[in-house]
Amino acid sequence: GRFWCFCRLVYMPMSYLYGKKFVGPITPTIMAIREELYSVSYNEIDWNKARDTCAKEDLRYPRSLLQNVIWTCLNKFVEPVLNCWPINKLRDTALKNLMKHIHYEDESTKYIGVCPINKALDMICCWIEDPNSDALKLHLPRIYDYLWLAEDGMKAQVYDGCQSWELAFIVQAYCSTDLVNELGPTLRKAHEFIKSSQVLENHPNSETYYRHRSKGSWTLSTADNGWSVSDCTAEALKALLLLSKISPNLVGDPIKGERLHDAVDCLLSFMNKDGTFSTYECKRTTSLLEVLNPSESFLNIIVDYPSVECTSSVLQALIMFKELYPGYRKEEIGKCVKNASKFIEDKQRKDGSWYLKLSFGVNYLTF
Template sequence: MGSPGGRCGSSSPAPARRRSAPRWRTSAATSPATASRAGRATTSSCACRNYARQNKAVTTLAVNKIEDCSEITEEVVLTVLRGVLNQYSSLQSEDGHWPGGYCGISFILPLMIFALHVTGSINDVLSSEHIREICRYIYNMQNEDGGWGTSTLGPSSMFGSCVNYATLRLLGEVPDEQNEGLSKGRAWILSHGTATAAPQWAKIYLSVIGVYEWKGNNPIIPELWMLPHFLPIHPGNFWGFCRMVYMPMSYIYAKRIVGPITPTIMAMREELYSVPYNKIDWDDARRSCCKVDMIYPPSWLQKVTMASLHKFVEPVFNMWPMNKIRQRALTNLMDHIHYEDENSNYIGLCPINKVLNMICCWVENPKCSGFKRHLPRINDYLWIAEDGMTSKVYSGCQSWEMAFIVQAFCSTGLTHEYGETVRKAYDFLKNSQVIQNCPNYKSFYRERSKGSWTLSNGENSWSIPDTTAECLKALLLLSKIASNDIGVPIKEERLYDAVDVLLAYTNKDGTLSSIETKRTTSWLEFLNPSESFRNIIVDEPHPECTSSLIQALVSFKEIYPGYRHKEIEKIIKSGALFIEKTQRKDGSWYGSWAVCFTYGTFFAIKGLVAAGRTYQNSSSIRNACNFLLSKQQTTGGWGENYLGCQVEEYVDNGRPHVVNTCLAMLGLLYAGQFELDPLPLYRAAKELINMQLDTGEFPQQEIVGNFNSSLFFNYPNYRNLYPIWALGEFRRRLLAKMG
C-alpha cells in the first residue's frame, strides 16, 4: 500500500542523473495515453490489499450481483457491511488512523523540488530512489496532449505544465529525441503561449529557480503588513491559507530571491520560450495569463492597482530612505514566519507555505536552526503508491476522515464486533486533540486552539473548526453507543474545551467559516491576484461547516444540557437559518469542499434535521429531496462531474460514483424521504452493493475533494467510509422499519 514518506529522506549519496529517455513509466496498459481519470488516485484497491496482506487479513468475498431490488434483505446488507468492515479494519494503523494518499494537486511536489534546488538540499533529503519515483509519478500524470494539469484531475494548464516540466529537468531529465514525455511537455507549453503566460503563482515559482524574471511579476508588497490591523485590507484579516502563503511570497518577492544559475537553468530559459530570453518583454508577460489558467480574471480596478504598484510604489520602496520601511517590513515578516514554523513544528499550515517559509529561513541564514529543522519535515508530505511518489496536499486528513469513519461504524450497529478497531479510533481522536493555545496568538493574527482538532493530527496546531465539530460529535457518539469498547473515556473538561473553541470560532451570525472567523468584508475578494483560484481572500461561512457546528452542538447539549446553554441554542437557531438562506432555487446546496452538490446537500440536510427540521415541517428539506431524486441515474446511483464545481451547476458524470451515491442516500435517509417512497433508496442500495469488490472494499473512482472551486484531490477513505455509513443507515432506518 502507499505509505507516508515517514523519515525515509535522510542524507544520502548524490543520485545518478538520468541522461536518456525515462524507463520507469508504468506499462502501456496504465500509461497516460490509455489510463482513465479514475486511475489517477494514489490509494487503490491493489495498494490496500497489499497493506492488508501485511496484516494477514486479505479476504476474498463471493460477491453476488443483485438483479432486483426485492433481493435486498437485511441479511444481504449485513453480509456487505461485514465484508467491508473486516477488510477496512485490517487497514487501520497502529495509532488508530487509516493512512491514505491525500493527493491530487500537481504543483505542490514541484514547489518542494524547487525549494530543495534553491537551497542546495536535494541530495540531503532525496535519495536516488526518491528521485526515480518522483519522476515516474510526474510522467504518469502527464496528459495525452503532453501537458500537466493544475490538478491530476483536469485539463493541461500552463501552471501544471511549466512547473512539472521544470521539476523533471531539475531532477536530471533531458529533452532529447528519446524522451517523448519532455518533448511533448515542451511542445504543449510553447503552443499555448510559453511560460510568459503562466499564472501568478507559477511565475513566482519559476522566478525563484531563475527561469523567469522578477520584473515580470505583479508586486506583492510586504508593507501591507505594516498597516493598522483594524483596516480591512490588512493581511491579518485575510483567509488563513491566503495570508500564510502570501506572507513568505511577499518576502521572496521583495528579496528577489533567485537560486543558482546552472547549465540546466540556462537551458530551460531557452526551452520554455519561443523567443530568446533576453528579448522577452517582461512587462507584457506580467499582464499575460493562459486562457486555460484564467479562472479568476482580474478586474479593471485590480489591473490599475497592479500597474500602479509596479510602476510607482515598488520602485519607491527600493530607494532610500523608503527602503528603510521595506527592511522593517521584511523583519516583521520573518518574525511571523518564525512564529508559524515554531508553532507548527516546521510542518506549516500546508506544504505550500511550509516550503516557502523554508526558502525564507535559508535566505535569512543558511546555517540557522530553523532551516535545518525544515528539511526533515519535507518527508511528512511525501507519499508513494503504485504510480510513484508525490506530495500530499496537507500533512494528512487523519482527524477529518476519522470523525466520519467513527460515525460510519456506529451507523452499522456492529461496533461490538469490532471493539479493538473502535478503541484504537477513539484513542486516536483523544490523542489528536490540541490541548494548549499557541503563545501570544493574537499578536500573530491567530485564534485560540486549545480544545480543537486539526485536519491531520495535533502537531501542526492549526485548528480546523468543522473538523473540531465532527471529532467532538464522533467522541460523543462513541460514548453513547460503544461505551464498553472505548477504554478510558475522555475527560469532560476536554469536551468543554472543544465546545469553547467552537463557540469562539463561530461568526456573529451563527455561521462557521473554514479556518477562523470571517474577519473582513466580502468585497475584498476583488483583490484576489492569483488568476487560478477563486475565493481566497475572505474566509466566508459555508453551509457544510455550519452544519457540522449545529450537529456537534446539538449532540453535546443532549448529554450536557447545562453548559453554555443559551449561546448554543442561539447558534443552532441562527445557523439553521443561514443554511436555509443559502439553498439554491433547485433545492441544492453548493459544496465547497468536495464534488459537489450531493456533498453540500447532504451536509445541509443533516444540519437542518439536527436543528429540528423534518420532511414534514420544512420546505427546504422537501426541496432538497426533490433535487436529489431528480439527479438519480437510471441505474439507481448518482455521479457528479468535477466541472460542476467550476460552473456552479450540477454536471452529471454519466456513470454512478460510490461517494456521490452514498451522499445522496444519506441525505434522503436523514431527511425521512423513505417514509414517502422507499424505492429510490432500494435502487441506490442495489447499485451500491453491486459496486463492492471481492476484497470487500469499494472501488477508487474519480477523486472528489474540491478546494477553491478549481483544485481537486483525493480523500482516500471516502470510498469505503461512506458506503459503510450509507448501508449502515439504510439497514437501521429502512430495513428495520420495513421488516
C-alpha cells in the same frame, strides 16, 4: 490579519522573496528546472510581458481595470521609490517583521505549514535568512509529510493529510451499524487517536500573529499541524460523544469532560456574528476586499466565508452535546443552534440541495 489564512500565509513569504530580490546560485538543477518549466529559452523571456500572462485554462478571474491601474502604479512608481534610500529602510523593517510572522507560522505548525505552498516558500525564506539556521534544519524532515509516491511517480499532496477529519466520519459510520462489538479493537484505536489529536493549548502570542483560538480544537490532520478547523473539531466531537455511549471495556475510556468543554468553547469561538461558521477562523472582513485578490486562477480567496458544511457540522455537534450535557453554556448553544439552522434553511436551493463551498457533495451536509 483580516485576510483568509491561506491567502495571507501564501502571499507572506512571496512578499518576502520579492522584497529581498533574492537570486540563488544557478546550479545544474536550476538549469534543468528552467528548461522543463518554460516553452522558450529562459534568457529569451520578456518578463514585463510575463507579468500579465496567464494560460486561458487557468484564467478564471481576469484582472479588472482598477486592478490593472493599481498593479501598474505599484510596479512603475512605488517599487522604484521603495528601492531608494532612505525609503528602503522602511522595506527592511517590513521584511524583518515578515520573517517574525513566518517563523511563528513554522513553529506553531511544527514546520508543516498550513499547506505545501507556504511550507515550501517559508523554507526558502529561512534558507535565505540563514542557510545554516536551526529553522531550515527543522523544515527539511517535514517535507515528507506532503510527499506521496503514486503509481505514476512522486506527487505533493495539497495538505499533510486528513486523518482526524476522515477518522471522525469513519467512527460515526461504524457507530451507526450493529457491528460495534465486532469492530471493538478498531474503534479503540480510533478513539485513542482522536483523543491524542486534540490541540490542548492556545498558541503563545496568538493575537499578535492573528491566530484564532486553538485550545480544544482538532485540525484536519494531526495536532502537529496546529491549525484548528471548525468542522474538523465538530466531527471529532461528534465521534467522541458517540464513543462515550459505548462500554469502555470495548472502546476505551471516554475523554475527560473538561476537554469536551474546551471543544465546545472552541466551536462557539468560531461563530460569526450572524451565527454562521467559516473554516479556520471567523469571517474577519467584508467581501469588498476581494478587489485586492491578485490571483487570476482562484476566486474568493481574501475572505473566510461562512459555509453550509461547517455550519451544519457544528450545528449537529452542539445538538448532540446538548443532549448529553444540557447545563453547559445552555443559552449560547441554544442561540447558536437557532441561527445556524436558519442559515442552512435559507441556503437550501429550490431542488432541495445545497451549494457546498468545499465541493464534497450534497450528502456531506446531511451526513
